[in-house]
Amino acid sequence: MEENRKKDVNRREFLKLSALGLASLTIIPSWSMNGVRIAPSDRIVLGFIGLGQQGLSDFHSFTGVPGVQVAACSDVDSIKTERFRRRVASWQKSQSMKEVCDMYESYEKLLKRKDIDAVSIATPDHWHALNAIHACQAGKDVYCQKPLAYTITEGLAIMRAVRDNNRVLQVGSQQRSSKEFIKAIDLVRKGGIGHIEKIYAKVGDPPRPFDLPKQEIPKNLNFNLWLGPLNDPKVHYHSDICPVVSLEPEQNEQLWGAWRWYWETGNGYTADWGAHMFDISQAAIGMDGSGPIEYIPKGYNGAEYLTMKYANGIVMTEQPYRDDNQGQGIKFIGDRGWIQVARGFLQASDPELLKENKTQQGVKAGEFEVSSPHMQNFIDCMRTRQKPIASVEVGCSTNTLCCLANIATELQRPVRWNPATLTFVDDVEAENHRLYKYQYRKPYKLPYYDK
Numbered sequence: 057m058e059e060n061r062k063k064d065v066n067r068r069e070f071l072k073l074s075a076l077g078l079a080s081l082t083i084i085p086s087w088s089m090n091g092v093r094i095a096p097s098d099r100i101v102l103g104f105i106g107l108g109q110q111g112l113s114d115f116h117s118f119t120g121v122p123g124v125q126v127a128a129c130s131d132v133d134s135i136k137t138e139r140f141r142r143r144v145a146s147w148q149k150s151q152s153m154k155e156v157c158d159m160y161e162s163y164e165k166l167l168k169r170k171d172i173d174a175v176s177i178a179t180p181d182h183w184h185a186l187n188a189i190h191a192c193q194a195g196k197d198v199y200c201q202k203p204l205a206y207t208i209t210e211g212l213a214i215m216r217a218v219r220d221n222n223r224v225l226q227v228g229s230q231q232r233s234s235k236e237f238i239k240a241i242d243l244v245r246k247g248g249i250g251h252i253e254k255i256y257a258k259v260g261d262p263p264r265p266f267d268l269p270k271q272e273i274p275k276n277l278n279f280n281l282w283l284g285p286l287n288d289p290k291v292h293y294h295s296d297i298c299p300v301v302s303l304e305p306e307q308n309e310q311l312w313g314a315w316r317w318y319w320e321t322g323n324g325y326t327a328d329w330g331a332h333m334f335d336i337s338q339a340a341i342g343m344d345g346s347g348p349i350e351y352i353p354k355g356y357n358g359a360e361y362l363t364m365k366y367a368n369g370i371v372m373t374e375q376p377y378r379d380d381n382q383g384q385g386i387k388f389i390g391d392r393g394w395i396q397v398a399r400g401f402l403q404a405s406d407p408e409l410l411k412e413n414k415t416q417q418g419v420k421a422g423e424f425e426v427s428s429p430h431m432q433n434f435i436d437c438m439r440t441r442q443k444p445i446a447s448v449e450v451g452c453s454t455n456t457l458c459c460l461a462n463i464a465t466e467l468q469r470p471v472r473w474n475p476a477t478l479t480f481v482d483d484v485e486a487e488n489h490r491l492y493k494y495q496y497r498k499p500y501k502l503p504y505y506d507k
Contacts, residue, residue, distance in 0.1 A: 059063040099123050100435055103172040103196075105163045105187050106179035107131040107140040108299065109309050110201055114176050114228065115140070119147050120428035121435050127172055130160040132278040133179075135301055137161070161278060163187060167194040174438060177201060178228075181322055182286050185210035188225065189503050192217040199431070201228040202331035203323065204451035208459045209493040211452040212478065213504040218448040226434035226444040227451030231399070235429035237336050238430045239410070240388070240397040244340040248409050250392030252341055252405050255332045255372040257386050260325025262362075262465045266318040268294035280490050280491065285500035288320045319466070323491070326362075326374075326465070327458040329384045335446075336397070337372055337386055345449050346475040347457045348372065351464035362461055374461075459491040466491075 070075040080304040100123055105112055107129055118124050126144050131137045137159045138378045160166045167175070167190055174197035177187045185205050191198050199219075204227055218225045231237045244252060272294040273279045279293045296314035301307060317323035323330075338344055348364035354374075362374040377387040378396055387396030393405035404410050429445070437444040456478075463486055464471040472481035496502060 073422030080113050083146075086103045088249070093486070098439070099125050100438060101127050101171055101173050102193040103128040103130070103166045103175045104167065105130045105166065105175055105177045105191075106183070107133070107136045108178065108230075108313060109134075111178035112140065112143065114178055114199070114201070114431075115143065117428045117431045118176065121432050124435065125153065128158040128159055128166050128169060130163040130166045131280045132157055132161060133298065133301075134161070135303060139301060139303060139306075161281070163258075164190065167191055167196065173197060174198065174224075174434075179193070180282075180313060181327070182315075183284050185502060186285065186500065188214045189217040192221040192223045192225075195221070195223075195504070197224040197434075199226050199228065199434050200451070201326040202335075202451065202454075203458055204331075204448070204455040206323065207491050207494045208456050208478075209505050210502060211455040211459075213502055215448045215452045216443040216504045222441075224434070224437050224441065224444060225448040225451075226430070226437070227331075227454075228430070229331055229446045229451065229454070230430035231332050231336055232339065232445045233433055234399070234448075236400065236402040237399055239402060240364045240386070240395050241336065241340045242403070243395055243409055244388050244390075246344065248393075249388060249390030249395055249405070252370055252388055252390050252507065255337050255370065255386065256375050256377045257330075257337050257372055258377045258381075258384050259329035259333050259374055260384065262326045262462055263317055263322055266290050266320040267480070268292075268296055268314070268318075271295060274300065283497070285494075285496040285502075286321065287495055287497035291320050323458055323462055326462050327455070330458040330461070331451075331454055333384055333386050334372070334457055337388075338454060338457070339450075340388060341366070341368075341370055345452070345453050347453050348473070349459075349475065350470055350472050351460050352470045353461075353468055356469060362459065362465065364457070415502040427464070440452060463491050464490045467500040 057133065102118060102124060104115060104126065115126070126148070128135060129140045129144070131140070141157045141159055142455070145155040148155045166172070175191045177184060177191070177200040180189055184200055188198050188200050193211060205214060214225070217223070242500060243249065271294050273293045277298055279298070282298060283291065296311065299309035299311055301309055316328050317324055329331060338347065343366065349367050350365040352359055352363040354360070355361045364372045366372070377385040377398070380469055383398055385396060385401065388395045396403045433445050460471060460473055466489070471483060471486050474481055486492065496506065
């Protein structure tokens with residue numbers, strides 16, 4: 057037993073030491089990060105796939121986690137790749153680390169690296185499934201931005217890949233690691249406002265048809281590779297979906313990638329913010345891994361809001377969570393009071409409930425995507441092999457909810473779903489909807505589901 061343990065340790069030390077060597081780096085006994093000394097055998101080496109605004113934000117958050125190194129990065133835009141490399145090199149220099157971050161256009165080449173322990177994925181949603189599944193098959197743990205996938209079937213395929221390959225996957229739903237949301241979830245679960253009857257979750261509008269004019273593709277962008285498995289001839293290049301950046305002078309993105317706002321390329325605010333607010337709602341009422349059984353779109357028979365009904369009688373609507381209709385957030389309504397929660401904001405009908413958690417109302421501009429505690433949880437779980445706070449099962453059920461809401465909205469009628477069997481209830485039209493199972497563009501195939 058002791059001999060086997062030593063073999064495992066030696067193998068891990070070899071992987072980490074060779075990783076941090078990254079081409080003739082002299083190995084030192086340990087190094088410090090934020091005042092914490094890290095043994096070489098305990099370092100986690102990351103690769104980053106998708107290097108836009110979110111990829112940079114995730115990198116910044118990972119730099120706050122002791123024991124992390126970055127070895128490589130990948131993007132279909134060569135300027136974004138070089139920008140990322142420069143950011144990494146600057147950080148590595150500040151930490152007295154070897155300044156090395158290899159660049160790839162093809163993420164498959166990055167995944168072949170034996171020195172990389174995990175990947176951080178911040179590509180457009182239609183790439184999440186292939187990125188994550190191939191990473192799992194390559195033996196990498198995965199931090200994947202939300203929503204977990206573009207379709208229901210893709211989310212299920214990712215879940216199978218994680219389980220079959222014994223990987224750790226954390227979804228980038230960082231609100232699960234934020235104190236105000238943790239407190240709200242705890243209060244609801246413990247019955248602080250009694251039996252939950254209604255939930256108001258403000259996320260925003262569903263996607264709309266792709267209507268951007270066609271533009272010339274810049275030389276630094278491999279747009280065909282950006283499209284990947286997308287299989288819709290209406291989708292063409294426009295700088296809104298692939299925001300332009302420059303290095304000299306440095307000019308970063310002026311907007312978030314607009315691919316998320318169109319039916320053909322994304323799932324709108326329904327998934328973009330639903331993957332946060334619907335996700336917290338699910339956690340609070342004990343529905344992780346499950347979900348509503350009926351989805352009624354806004355406007356159907358006079359319905360004022362998108363409505364989701366759970367088997368236990370709880371009704372969740374996509375509507376303002378506070379009277380001033382300010383931003384995205386949640387209101388839990390019980391038979392003994394209410395709780396309102398958003399980023400940097402927590403209120404309750406009974407102030408006594410919050411006495412031990414005086415949350416500052418409001419966050420500084422630019423801080424809303426900084427999520428080091430969430431990254432710390434991921435790295436901790438890599439070391440312990442436990443499930444992270446936003447596991448693949450959590451991400452899959454939330455993604456399924458968001459997709460079903462959009463399916464009902466597009467069909468303009470109610471859709472019924474069985475969360476136990478993961479099937480529609482007598483609804484062939486919904487079963488054939490692209491957000492259930494999407495037909496990939498050739499030669500791309502979805503592992504586990506494409507025959």
